[in-house]
Amino acid sequence: MPTPAEPRPGEPRPGAPRPDGRPDAPHPGTPPQVPPPRAMTIAGSDSGGGAGIQADLKTFNALRVFGTSAITALTAQNTEGVRDVHLVPPGMVAAQIDAVLDDIGTDAAKTGMLGTTAIVEAVAERIGHWRDRLGPFPLVVDPVMIAKSGAPLLDEPAREAVRRLLLPLATVITPNRHEAEELAGVPIRTLDDARRAAQVLHGLGPTWVVVKGGHVAEDSADAVDVVYDGRDWHLLRAPRIATRSTHGTGCTFSAAITAYLARGYGVLDALRAAKIYITGAIRHAPAIGRGHGPTCSFYPWEAAPDDPLGDPLGAAAGEGGAPNGAPVDQAASGAAGPEGRQLDGGEEG
Numbered sequence: 199m200p201t202p203a204e205p206r207p208g209e210p211r212p213g214a215p216r217p218d219g220r221p222d223a224p225h226p227g228t229p230p231q232v233p234p235p236r237a238m239t240i241a242g243s244d245s246g247g248g249a250g251i252q253a254d255l256k257t258f259n260a261l262r263v264f265g266t267s268a269i270t271a272l273t274a275q276n277t278e279g280v281r282d283v284h285l286v287p288p289g290m291v292a293a294q295i296d297a298v299l300d301d302i303g304t305d306a307a308k309t310g311m312l313g314t315t316a317i318v319e320a321v322a323e324r325i326g327h328w329r330d331r332l333g334p335f336p337l338v339v340d341p342v343m344i345a346k347s348g349a350p351l352l353d354e355p356a357r358e359a360v361r362r363l364l365l366p367l368a369t370v371i372t373p374n375r376h377e378a379e380e381l382a383g384v385p386i387r388t389l390d391d392a393r394r395a396a397q398v399l400h401g402l403g404p405t406w407v408v409v410k411g412g413h414v415a416e417d418s419a420d421a422v423d424v425v426y427d428g429r430d431w432h433l434l435r436a437p438r439i440a441t442r443s444t445h446g447t448g449c450t451f452s453a454a455i456t457a458y459l460a461r462g463y464g465v466l467d468a469l470r471a472a473k474i475y476i477t478g479a480i481r482h483a484p485a486i487g488r489g490h491g492p493t494c495s496f497y498p499w500e501a502a503p504d505d506p507l508g509d510p511l512g513a514a515a516g517e518g519g520a521p522n523g524a525p526v527d528q529a530a531s532g533a534a535g536p537e538g539r540q541l542d543g544g545e546e547g
């Protein structure tokens with residue numbers, strides 16, 4: 199019988215307690231674990247659990263990505279509104295980012311509620327620093343400004359800081375109608391207005407712009423998001439669901455984009471997969487609270503318990519060994535929504 203290999207000098211014996219007191223990696227006899235993709239959210243806490251950090255971490259988890267966080271603010275919030283806000287000192291926001299990225303690293307990150315200019319400055323500075331150290335991980339900027347209930351989540355002067363410091367760092371920005379109007383200075387009523395705003399926003403430095411359509415043409419049958427990368431136009435189209443459960447839809451959508459980027463999807467595939475996810479999460483929203491209820495982050499587990507949204511775009515979407523291996527448009531041309539409907543309005547001139 200072969201004798202078990204002796205550990206080399208300096209290596210711990212399998213199963214022995216680690217000198218730093220941290221739990222040892224796999225229990226002897228268990229197969230080696232492949233570490234999951236990692237995603238970080240830098241955002242505000244929503245005590246009601248439907249938006250902000252909570253929506254982001256639930257979404258990362260549902261999409262099988264290990265989530266980490268830096269909290270920028272505490273909100274006392276529920277489905278009816280925001281009762282109070284307590285901002286985290288910018289140095290503490292930076293310390294959370296440093297603690298996570300110094301040890302755990304990340305495969306993608308997103309920002310949500312940032313509150314003030316000082317927090318925007320701290321976040322932009324630390325992201326620049328850690329991208330220099332770790333490599334240029336993708337960053338999704340959801341330029342959150344006001345809650346659905348109307349409460350401000352970013353003060354007026356900080357908008358300029360978002361425009362100047364954060365948008366140029368972004369791989370993808372995901373403004374809703376109001377945020378796109380504010381940042382681009384373009385009023386939006388129609389999809390053509392959204393295209394005009396996307397063009398202006400692209401000029402501010404992000405690689406991809408998604409102007410979300412939740413609040414554009416609200417009487418139309420579909421919820422359509424306009425996508426622009428400086429060269430090509432795409433539409434993310436899905437049926438508009440008649441519901442009051444739309445609290446945190448923007449957070450959940452941008453978190454899903456971040457999760458798919460962390461999993462190695464190309465940007466357009468990540469957007470298409472995230473659109474499928476948010477549509478399903480809205481459709482399966484639970485009846486929670488008296489106001490605008492949350493969406494259902496874990497609906498894929500109920501629909502297919504053995505394969506929760508393994509790959510909504512089909513095997514071609516390029517996870518694992520061959521990220522982005524498939525031609526993006528070929529992969530997406532087969533992407534049907536939860537209704538079996540085509541989600542992508544296709545390329546446009």
Ligand SMILES: Nc1ncnc2c1ncn2[C@@H]1O[C@H](COP(=O)(O)OP(=O)(O)OP(=O)(O)O)[C@@H](O)[C@H]1O
Pocket residue numbers: 249344345346373374375410411412413421422423436437438439440441444445446447448449450451473476477480
């Ligand atoms: N009723 C709906 N039915 C289907 N999709 C929707 C609906 N409302 C929003 N969406 C989609 O959800 C995503 C988020 O868009 P939305 O414009 O609601 O973000 P938001 O206003 O930033 O949300 P929030 O402020 O609640 O976080 C987009 O893909 C949008 O098209």
Ligand SMILES: Cc1ncc(CO)c(N)n1
Pocket residue numbers: 241242243244249250251273275310311342344345346351445446447448449
């Ligand atoms: C903390 C937080 N972030 C974002 C939003 C936007 O939905 C919210 N309502 N609360």
